[in-house]
Amino acid sequence: MKDIEEDLGLSRQDTDYDEMLHVIEARVIDFMSRDPELLFSYLYRLDIKESDIQHALSIQNTEEPSHTLSKLILKRQIQRIETKKRYPQAPIKGWEF
Numbered sequence: 001m002k003d004i005e006e007d008l009g010l011s012r013q014d015t016d017y018d019e020m021l022h023v024i025e026a027r028v029i030d031f032m033s034r035d036p037e038l039l040f041s042y043l044y045r046l047d048i049k050e051s052d053i054q055h056a057l058s059i060q061n062t063e064e065p066s067h068t069l070s071k072l073i074l075k076r077q078i079q080r081i082e083t084k085k086r087y088p089q090a091p092i093k094g095w096e097f
Helices: 002-007 017-034 036-045 050-057 065-086
Strands: none
Touching (some): 017 065, 050 065
16 A cells, blocks of 8 residues: 555555545545546546446435545555556566656
8 A cells, every 4th residue: 555655645654544535535526626527537547437436426325426436546546556466567678767
């Protein structure tokens, strides 16, 4: 989870799930009010299922949409980190920056 903490700008190494969720939700709320199209673009790039997004935005959802979307984002980021650990890739030669 260290990768997620760094991406969120959190400096502590013992950041818990709820704290990360809170930071993500603040960003989601901002995007929802300022630029929802960009938020949906990010959700697409994160490969979050469209059906999950639709459920988060539906009236059947008992949580705030921003909270549900934040949980989806954090869950997906955790999955991505686990996949990278399970299937490590060697650096591509000539792509060092």
